[in-house]
Every structure is written in structure tokens, then in C-alpha cells.
Amino acid sequence: MKSSYEFPVCVLQxxxxxxxxxxNLLEVVDEFRTFVRPTWRSTLSDFCTELTGITQEQVDSAPLFPEVLVNLEAFLVKNGLIEKGTRKRLKRFCWCSDGPFDIRDFVVKQCFISQVEMPSWVQGDVLDVRSVVLEWLSSQPALPTEGGLPFEGLTRRTLNISAQLNVLSLPKFEGRQHSGIDDTRNIAKIVTELARRDVCLLPNTAINPGRRWRWMGKHGQVLEEFLT
Incomplete structure (x- = not known):
């Protein structure tokens, strides 16, 4: 999953x-995608629109975050991942994202702003795909690029989705970078390739639904003076 004004998910099975x-064989069996109408800083910046392709009209007509959670829950029920009504997990699964932030941090923050309890089916562990790729890369003796030179100087910060595709010898990024659904589809390709290479895919970061940041005020209030 990926993005802030957009909530996309690819189910891998x-x-x-x-x-x-x-x-070691994974395939995408379903997709979920929705835009999210923001209640804090509801006007998109030009930078955000240019980066993601998301327009003001798309978020203005989108559901609010609590409704997004309801729709996502129905999607998970449809795919047999959780039980309708009880919300209990019917299968063992974890969330995967490029870096830990989207699910580990942003969803926690948005639940606070929207004043909703984080659903039990969100809570649990997360697979930070970027960390797995970096760990795999560090175990390789030498990986040639198209120019015949080994990958050097790649760090966690620079190992973005395009770079991950590159080091795994996968086709270049398909779609628009920073579009939530396109990022998610490419992350799914990376996870699928890691599995094919027998890389052990285990959660490597945890969600803490009770975590608080300095900017969290009362009743979902954002204390902007504490934002960095």
C-alpha cells in the first residue's frame, strides 16, 4: 500500500x-483503490498534484477516511482475509510497503485525526520491502548494471522503487511514479520477485496504534507549531 490522499492495496496470494x-510463487489476485477526502489541510498544494497526479476534484469527491476503512474492510472480507462482523483474521497476512511509513505511521496519524479506532485487522506487523531489498543486495557479491558496473553507493534513502526494480533485473517502473496505485503495483512485482528468489519474507517492523507525536492535541486536533 502507498500514498496519503490515495489508499491503494494489491492482494498477493x-x-x-x-x-x-x-x-515462492506469488500472484496479484485483487486490487483496492480509493482517493481520500482530507479534513486537515484539505487544499492540495501544486507540488502534491504535480508529484502524484492527484487533483483537487478527485479528493473533494472522495470518501472521508472512516468510510475508506469501511470499504477496505468489505474488500478484505470479499477476499476471505477477515471474517464479516467479527473482523477476525481468517488467514495469516501482513501489510507490505516501500519503507515503514505508510502503514506504520500514516494510518496511525490519520486514525487520530479522524478520531477513529484503528481496526484490529490493520494492527500487526509490516514488511518494509525496501529494507528486505537492501538486505538482499548487501548479501550479493557483485551485481552488474547495464553499464557493467556494480551497484555502489545505494543507501536506504536512494533505494527507491525504481532502483529496487533495477537491482532485481525487473522491467522499469510501469505507470506514474508517486501515483499510489502504480507504486503499489510495482511494489507487488518486487515482492513477487523476492519470493521467486527464495528470499525469506517476514515482517520487520511493527505498528503501534497507541503511539503519539508531539503535534497530537486533544480530540484529533493538530498542533501545527510542533510539526517539523
Whole structure:
């Protein structure tokens, strides 16, 4: 999943799970995408629109965050991941994102701003895909680029989605970079390739729904003087 004014999800499912529980083939079986109408800083900046392609009209007509959670819950029920009504997980799954921030931090913050409790099906562990790719890359003796030179100087900060595709010898980024759904689809390709290479895919960061930031005031109020 990826983005702030946009909430996209690709569901990946194992297709070759053995009786011992081992598998390395993943495929996308469904997608969820919606824009989100902001209640704080509701006017998009020119920079945001230029970066993501999201327009003011798209977010103005979008559902508010609490409704997005309801719609996402119905999507998870449809895919057999959680039980309708009880919201209990029916399958073992985790959220994957490029870096920990989208699900670990942004959803926690938005639940505070919207004054809604984080659903139990959101809580749990997250797979930070960028960290997994960086760890895998550091274990490789030498990976040639198109110019025949090894990848040097790549850090967590510079290993964006395009760079991850590159080091895994996957086709270039498809779609518009920083578009939530396009980022998510490309992240799904990265996770699928990691699985194909027998990289162990385990959650590596946790969600803390009770975490508070200095800017959190009372009743969803944002104390802007504490924002950095």
C-alpha cells in the first residue's frame, strides 16, 4: 500500500504452498483503490498534484477516511482475509510497503485525526520491502548494471522503487511514479520477485496504534507549531 490522499492495496496470494507451508510463487489476485477526502489541510498544494497526479476534484469527491476503512474492510472480507462482523483474521497476512511509513505511521496519524479506532485487522506487523531489498543486495557479491558496473553507493534513502526494480533485473517502473496505485503495483512485482528468489519474507517492523507525536492535541486536533 502507498500514498496519503490515495489508499491503494494489491492482494498477493501464494499459488504453490506445500503441505510443509513452503512457497515462492506469488500472484496479484485483487486490487483496492480509493482517493481520500482530507479534513486537515484539505487544499492540495501544486507540488502534491504535480508529484502524484492527484487533483483537487478527485479528493473533494472522495470518501472521508472512516468510510475508506469501511470499504477496505468489505474488500478484505470479499477476499476471505477477515471474517464479516467479527473482523477476525481468517488467514495469516501482513501489510507490505516501500519503507515503514505508510502503514506504520500514516494510518496511525490519520486514525487520530479522524478520531477513529484503528481496526484490529490493520494492527500487526509490516514488511518494509525496501529494507528486505537492501538486505538482499548487501548479501550479493557483485551485481552488474547495464553499464557493467556494480551497484555502489545505494543507501536506504536512494533505494527507491525504481532502483529496487533495477537491482532485481525487473522491467522499469510501469505507470506514474508517486501515483499510489502504480507504486503499489510495482511494489507487488518486487515482492513477487523476492519470493521467486527464495528470499525469506517476514515482517520487520511493527505498528503501534497507541503511539503519539508531539503535534497530537486533544480530540484529533493538530498542533501545527510542533510539526517539523
Amino acid at each position: 501464494w499459488t504453490d504452498r506445500s503441505e510443509e507451508g513452503r512457497a
